[in-house]
Amino acid sequence: MGNNSIREKISAANGRALNVYFTAGYPTIKSIAELIRSLEDAGADLIELGMPYSDPLADGITIQNSSKIALENGLNLKILFEHIAEARKTTSIPIIMMGYFNQLLQFGVEDFLKLAANNGVAGMIIPDLPMNIYERDYKSLFEKYDLSISFLISPMTSDERIKQADRLSSGFIYVVSQSSITGKKGEISEAQKSYFDRIESMNLKSPRLIGFGIHDRKSFDTACTYSDGAIVGSAFIRALANSEDISKTTHSFIQTIK
Amino acid sequence: MSNTNAVNTTIYKYHPDQDGFYGPFGGAYIPEMLHANVAELQEVYLSIIQEPGFKQEFDELLRDYVGRPSPLYLAKKLSAKYNANIYLKREDLNHTGAHKINNTIGQILLAKRLKKKRIIAETGAGQHGVATATVCALMGLECFVYMGAVDIERQAPNVARMKMLGATVIPAVSGSKTLKDATNEAIRDWINNAENTHYIIGSAIGPHPYPDMVTRFQSVISEEIKWQLQQKTGKDHPDYLVACVGGGSNAAGAFYHYLHDDRVQLILAEAAGLGIDSGESAATSILGTEGIIHGCMTLLMQTDDGQIVEPYSLSAGLDYPGIGPMHAHLITSKRAKVHAATDDEAMQAVIELSKEEGIIPALETAHALAILDRLDLSKEDNVVVCLSGRGDKDLNTFITYLEERNGK
Numbered sequence: 001m002g003n004n005s006i007r008e009k010i011s012a013a014n015g016r017a018l019n020v021y022f023t024a025g026y027p028t029i030k031s032i033a034e035l036i037r038s039l040e041d042a043g044a045d046l047i048e049l050g051m052p053y054s055d056p057l058a059d060g061i062t063i064q065n066s067s068k069i070a071l072e073n074g075l076n077l078k079i080l081f082e083h084i085a086e087a088r089k090t091t092s093i094p095i096i097m098m099g100y101f102n103q104l105l106q107f108g109v110e111d112f113l114k115l116a117a118n119n120g121v122a123g124m125i126i127p128d129l130p131m132n133i134y135e136r137d138y139k140s141l142f143e144k145y146d147l148s149i150s151f152l153i154s155p156m157t158s159d160e161r162i163k164q165a166d167r168l169s170s171g172f173i174y175v176v177s178q179s180s181i182t183g184k185k186g187e188i189s190e191a192q193k194s195y196f197d198r199i200e201s202m203n204l205k206s207p208r209l210i211g212f213g214i215h216d217r218k219s220f221d222t223a224c225t226y227s228d229g230a231i232v233g234s235a236f237i238r239a240l241a242n243s244e245d246i247s248k249t250t251h252s253f254i255q256t257i258k
Numbered sequence: 259m260s261n262t263n264a265v266n267t268t269i270y271k272y273h274p275d276q277d278g279f280y281g282p283f284g285g286a287y288i289p290e291m292l293h294a295n296v297a298e299l300q301e302v303y304l305s306i307i308q309e310p311g312f313k314q315e316f317d318e319l320l321r322d323y324v325g326r327p328s329p330l331y332l333a334k335k336l337s338a339k340y341n342a343n344i345y346l347k348r349e350d351l352n353h354t355g356a357h358k359i360n361n362t363i364g365q366i367l368l369a370k371r372l373k374k375k376r377i378i379a380e381t382g383a384g385q386h387g388v389a390t391a392t393v394c395a396l397m398g399l400e401c402f403v404y405m406g407a408v409d410i411e412r413q414a415p416n417v418a419r420m421k422m423l424g425a426t427v428i429p430a431v432s433g434s435k436t437l438k439d440a441t442n443e444a445i446r447d448w449i450n451n452a453e454n455t456h457y458i459i460g461s462a463i464g465p466h467p468y469p470d471m472v473t474r475f476q477s478v479i480s481e482e483i484k485w486q487l488q489q490k491t492g493k494d495h496p497d498y499l500v501a502c503v504g505g506g507s508n509a510a511g512a513f514y515h516y517l518h519d520d521r522v523q524l525i526l527a528e529a530a531g532l533g534i535d536s537g538e539s540a541a542t543s544i545l546g547t548e549g550i551i552h553g554c555m556t557l558l559m560q561t562d563d564g565q566i567v568e569p570y571s572l573s574a575g576l577d578y579p580g581i582g583p584m585h586a587h588l589i590t591s592k593r594a595k596v597h598a599a600t601d602d603e604a605m606q607a608v609i610e611l612s613k614e615e616g617i618i619p620a621l622e623t624a625h626a627l628a629i630l631d632r633l634d635l636s637k638e639d640n641v642v643v644c645l646s647g648r649g650d651k652d653l654n655t656f657i658t659y660l661e662e663r664n665g666k
Contacts, residue, residue, distance in 0.1 A: 053564075053565065054565040054566045055433070055438070055442055055551070055566050057288075057289060057442060057445050057446065057449075057552075057553075058289040058291065058446075058449065060446070068432075076563045077563055100550070100564075101287055101550055102549045102551070102560070102564040103563065103564040103565075105548075105549055105550065105564060106547075106549060106560060106561075106562060106563060106564030107563065107564065127289040127290065128287045128288055128289055128550065130286065130287060130288075133285070133287075151290070152289065152290040152291075153290060154290050154291045154293075154294075156293070156295075156452055156453070157290060157293065157294070158294070161290075161293070179291055179449065179450065179451075179453065180450045181449050181450060
């Protein structure tokens with residue numbers, strides 16, 4: 001049933017799992033392997049590796065811009081897998097690839113999953129792949145290649161769909177903290193907290209990581225009190241924007257969060 | 259197989275199934291943050307628009323506010339030139355100058371029934387933006403229109419109109435800064451404001467139920483063509499039905515009542531831009547492959563890696579890298595045929611219709627006129643061209659084009 005490394009890692013983090021997103025190919029293609037190593041060294045528990053896309057519908061301006069730069073740098077999926085393979089020689093942190101479904105479709109879904117598995121990827125996040133289509137057409141392929149999948153839920157997701165996400169997610173449940181695109185700042189509101197409470201009281205089987213708007217220690221700590229951990233993305237991309245030393249930036253960024 | 263069965267199969271062939279699929283195309287490939295909104299629409303759209311009170315309000319507004327029915331005009335000089343009876347379905351005479359208002363009237367009535375307070379829209383040429391701003395003014399709803407920064411420049415009169423109507427025009431500055439990017443921005447706005455906002459998509463694109471919903475609201479076009487042709491020709495169908503296609507809303511509306519009538523050849527005119535093989539084109543179905551754009555599976559222009567390619571056309575309403583899923587299905591199943599017209603051919607058609615018939619068409623619409631000479635027409639043939647919009651908004655483009663041409 002999917003790759004176990006993600007759940008093992010979350011469980012070992014004792015309710016404070018930190019999943020860090022970065023856009024592959026940003027700021028440079030060369031930085032992919034270095035970022036994976038640095039994040040592992042600095043104490044991240046999971047990596048969400050964004051496959052840059054021309055039309056990232058769920059993403060705010062920070063991730064849009066990093067995607068644009070990554071594509072201008074010449075990154076494509078073939079090159080990306082080479083760099084993941086390179087990083088895998090010296091790292092073991094679970095890597096979850098995040099991308100839009102059209103990218104997999106054009107590559108060929110099975111070809112993609114096979115390459116991902118062969119290069120040591122642990123799972124996928126595909127925000128625009130509907131759960132029912134996944135279950136009908138692709139679930140068996142994910143199982144064949146031992147790759148996990150993590151579905152998103154939002155404050156507007158019905159209990160019935162949350163249960164469906166719980167049943168189908170073999171990685172974690174990606175709890176989108178607010179009805180928004182990525183990259184929002186600000187404190188976690190009371191309304192958000194009651195939404196997190198509601199999810200927590202459902203006693204779901206899957207681990208839950210909260211993402212969208214988690215950008216500093218305070219929001220990370222708050223998120224962790226309601227879940228198994230959190231996902232930080234845009235804030236890390238912003239930190240990388242002016243980085244002169246990827247490894248240093250990564251270490252100091254992780255220290256400000258965890 | 260009995261006759262009844264045969265008829266039933268035919269009737270539903272080009273309509274979407276319950277998940278919004280037209281053959282392999284369509285569906286709803288959306289992030290979870292939009293699921294509740296889209297699911298709500300999927301659940302209620304048919305019952306709302308079939309409700310007698312809704313229909314009555316819709317019909318009244320189309321008649322008294324939009325000015326429907328729009329005339330079906332036999333263009334005599336064009337007919338002589340192309341050696342067939344060329345009828346123009348005059349959507350350009352609608353209030354706000356294009357077919358777009360048929361859909362925005364329908365969707366604003368729907369939005370009111372869904373108790374949404376805030377309306378967003380994307381626009382390319384600005385016609386859909388104007389039509390949305392208009393119905394928002396009419397109904398007193400707040401209106402935000404996303405428009406590519408490049409299009410804001412080339413469609414200045416429509417931007418001014420939207421502002422006069424009380425809408426806020428928000429420039430989309432990502433990507434190619436045209437229709438695709440305006441649509442991305444509108445979808446992101448919808449994710450951020452899912453609870454109070456209705457997104458009025460202007461084209462027959464997007465996640466299910468949008469393609470079908472937009473098509474149904476636009477289908478007043480083919481409904482009228484039917485009885486108008488009956489009156490004028492004694493037959494309720496043309497031999498050829500021609501429409502330009504970007505996302506495909508005017509074509510969808512003009513085709514709707516003839517989708518399953520094999521006596522009618524359905525012809526789509528795409529924008530070839532500088533030429534199909536020039537690298538600067540928006541001929542989506544010819545250059546496109548199967549993939550997902552703006553929440554639906556369809557034909558779109560993309561790289562081997564699934565990155566969406568920026569299209570090009572001089573016309574702001576046709577430079578969209580995808581095509582509505584119904585059209586993708588009509589084309590791949592050979593029900594509809596596609597021709598492509600270049601910028602130059604479309605401009606020639608603008609000039610021709612202006613001089614010969616005294617009608618200045620929108621640049622988008624002109625693509626449909628520009629491909630008439632590719633059809634194998636005979637004197638008896640009745641051809642209906644959907645004259646989707648008027649050219650006032652394109653005057654700057656026309657003037658620049660003519661100056662450049664005369665300067666050469």
